[in-house]
Amino acid sequence: MTVVHLTEHAPAVSVPLPDAAGRAVAASRILDTAAPDPYRTGHWTLRAGSKVGAVSLPVPGGDPVTVRITPKVPIARLFFLIGYSLDPRGWRDGDVEAGDHDELLPALAHAVERQVDRALRQGLLQGYTAVEESALVVRGRIREAEQIRRRFGAALPVEIAYDEFTTDIAENRILRAAVERLLRLPGVPQDVRRRLLHQRVRLADVTPLVRGQELPEWHATRLNSRYQHALQLAGVVLDGSSPGHVAGELRIDGFLFDMNKLFEDFVTVALREAFRGTDRTCRFQDPHHLDEAGGIRMKPDFVLYGPDGEPQAVADAKYKAEKSGGYPDDDLYQMLAYCTALHLREGHLIYAKGNAPHAAHRVRHAGIVLHQHALDLGRGPADLLGEIRSLARQMTAGGTV
Incomplete structure (x- = not known):
């Protein structure tokens, strides 16, 4: 190979x-x-x-x-960005153990296996699932319409429906699917593969998901709290846009993160958390139109609305570093269009890294100020979130955040 x-x-x-x-x-x-x-x-x-x-x-x-x-970003920092984007109030740096791996897939496989092991340490979670079947004894309730349609008045077998308390629930199915997915991927270290095989044995009685089938829904509750970190990482592994996708006629078996999307998710979620508890509303990928006829669509990454429902700030996340010649001018033109359509005097472009933490450009004859902010993803989580909070304060022009 x-x-x-x-x-x-x-x-x-x-x-x-x-x-x-x-x-x-x-x-x-x-x-x-x-x-x-x-x-x-x-x-x-x-x-x-x-x-x-x-x-x-x-x-x-x-x-x-x-x-x-x-990735250029350290693996530990990458997992923080992923975890915070998924669950900003329940996930903190250090929740995921990536081992000594410096490549993404081995580190991800290690992290998922560790989280699954912690989730299953007290045994498999059980819950109620709805079952509909034909039986010789009555259990639960009789499905009268099905009995008439399928049995034509015969007494047996009986079409019944009941709730069964079992380990074959959505949470366990998702964990099994993630474990099996990782076992099929190239580059998983042998020691991690052995531990993943052990987790698959633990989940052997759970119904496997069919490839291409939608993931079953699960909801965070007090009962499945020990599963939640494992389920969130499993969701990352099973994301349909990453593994096993098809490009043209060529089937690709593997796992890919789009750092553009990850950076956008982290920035927008962190900004939303910075405004939590205020009277403002945050919307992601909010659809608007540049022209009055509504023919030119645009979707800023982040729009902040005041209590009156009017836009107060707009931001766009760009996963790119500033080069010696500066950031691309196209980003400024895009932000100018956002500010014009939303009737805002300021707009904010947020980059992964830059030569300076902040730059501002006042547009001639318009009075609109376009800000360019640079985040250093190499900094620790507390410092990085502090930068986001400082940026949120700038976006509200001295407002309380």
Whole structure:
């Protein structure tokens, strides 16, 4: 098996690859650049973008090729961003043990296995599930309409419905599906794989989910509190946009995070938490129109509304670092459009990292000020959330947050 190691947003590298493997990587569209190297025969020029993780790609007539993309953000910090986005009030740094792994997939598999082990340490959670079946004895209630439709007046068997107290519930099905998903992925260390196999044995009596089937719903309650962190991480593993997706006619088996989406989720959730307890309302991806006819749609990442229902602030998260020439001008034009349509005097662009923590631009003849803020994702969780709270105060122009 050919294994290609890349780093998120790193410069392009020339990698020795058979043509069939290179074409498979290009067809997957998981990299920003995947093309034959014009200067070196048998090499391909590859460059990773904002997707991180590991995938295994089938190669017609050859061995599969595995692409592993390492994030620039430390693994521990990445898990904090994920956890906070999922549950800002219940998840804190240190809740997830990533082990000594410096690649995303091994660390994620380790973290999921540890969380599942903690969840199942007191035994499998039980709950009530609705069962409908044909039986020779009456249990629960008789489904009279079904009895008449299917049995034509016969007394036996009886169509019944009842609630059964069992371990075959949504929470356990999700954990089993996540464990089995990780066992199929490339790059899971052998020691972690062995522990995952042990967890699968614990969940052997739970009905497996069919691939492509929607995940069963679960709701956080006092009874399943010991499961909640494991279920949240399992949901990340089973996210339909990441593993086992299809690009064109090529099936990809693996796991990918889009850092653009993760950064946007973290920033918008952290801003919402900064305004919690105030009389303001926060909306994500709020749909608006630039023109009066409603033909030009736009969806800012974050819009803050006052108690009167009028917009008070707008923000957009951009997972990109400032280059020597500054941030792209297109971002400023986009924010200017948001401010114009929402009738706001200020707009805020929030970047992953910059040369300075803050820059402001006053638009000529409009009086609109466009702010560019830079967050340092390498900082500790407390400092990072402190930056978000400070940014929230700037967004309200001296208001109380």
